[in-house]
Amino acid sequence: MSKREADEVTGVETTGHEWDGIKELDNPLPRWWLYVFWASIIVAIVYWVLLPAWPGINGYTKGVMGQSDRANVAQELQALRDLRGEGAARLTNATLEEIESDPALQEYAMAVGQSVFGDNCATCHGAGGGGAKGYPNLVDDIWLWGGGLADIHHTLQVGVRSGAEGARFSQMPAFGRDQMLTGPQVNDLTELVVSLSGREADKAAVARAAPIYAAQCVSCHGATGTGDQAQGAPNLTDGEWLYGPSREEIRTQIWSGRNGVMPSWAGRFDDETLKALAVYVHANAGGQ
Structure with missing residues (x-):
């Protein structure tokens, strides 16, 4: 067997690989890297024994701990459904005024309303309800259709110029475009x-x-x-x-005569969610 070439500067043997005149030295791996490598293998073996790891034809290895993230998530979701079910039932049977007068129920409604507002209303009105050009500001006291709790709830139900039955409707004429005025x-x-x-x-x-x-x-x-x-x-x-x-x-x-549109949410949300959203807007975003 021929002896491998040694680097003239370091005296370390080369691997025989060379790129553009640069030769690769055959240095040993650092000890810390080897320790981490072998420790990783040990951890993996322990994981295989304790936790679900290997897929099979009819399932997977369960592990001696019987851990299941799927089962944990299912339990957490069921607990959340139970909690929401209780809160939703209370919202269903309570009037808007009763919700705001009951601190515990209002807190629940605010939490639901904040989530719904962020997912559905913030796109137009902003995360804090401050509005934008063409989209009303909900944090002031200026309300076209009234800022009372019942007014807000009704607007959420029917929308504005939404085409829904009973929708809020007003019409600013296009005086110039339609040649009503010069x-x-x-x-x-x-x-x-x-x-x-x-x-x-x-x-x-x-x-x-x-x-x-x-x-x-x-x-x-x-x-x-x-x-x-x-x-x-x-x-x-x-x-x-x-x-x-x-x-x-x-x-x-x-x-x-620009006339904006606000959708009707009655067909998208149940009554409990609409109540919660109305309470959130009224309490947190400048209701009258």
């Missing part, structure tokens, strides 16, 4: 709306728009612009704007 008239009306919110506006434009507002807008927004929750008509005198307070956004709303 461009200059829309500009004047924009100035009037700006003035209603207490900001500086073109007085001549406001005067020209006054009869237009009386003819087209008063029936929903009121003579002073304070709106009407019964119709879902927004208050034009506060500082809250669904699409933004700039003149450009206000003009676009008057011109195009």
